[in-house]
Amino acid sequence: MPKLTVTTRSGEDREIAVQAGPSLMQGLREAGIDEIQAVCGGCAACCTCHVFVASEQLDRLPPMSEEEDALLDSSDARQPTSRLSCQIPVTEALEGLRVTVAPDL
Numbered sequence: 714m715p716k717l718t719v720t721t722r723s724g725e726d727r728e729i730a731v732q733a734g735p736s737l738m739q740g741l742r743e744a745g746i747d748e749i750q751a752v753c754g755g756c757a758a759c760c761t762c763h764v765f766v767a768s769e770q771l772d773r774l775p776p777m778s779e780e781e782d783a784l785l786d787s788s789d790a791r792q793p794t795s796r797l798s799c800q801i802p803v804t805e806a807l808e809g810l811r812v813t814v815a816p817d818l
């Protein structure tokens with residue numbers, strides 16, 4: 714199980730272990746990161762699982778789809794390191810990944 718560091722909206726850093734296989738969104742929710750609302754259930758139809766990935770770690774993730782890119786364009790909180798956590802599969806390669814929960818705008 715890869716261990717990740719999540720920074721919550723309040724600035725708290727939490728180290729969590731996430732099961733390989735499901736999406737990062739599911740792993741965050743299972744670890745009690747309630748700020749990840751996942752309203753659409755992981756269908757890439759909302760931005761309620763929006764996270765910022767540490768810039769030096771972006772290359773460890775699969776490329777962003779056009780659908781994810783377009784959806785993130787609708788977020789006022791979008792940054793160059795924005796991703797939808799529902800679109801990131803968890804693999805052992807994510808060991809040590811650092812993400813920050815995006816603000817709820």
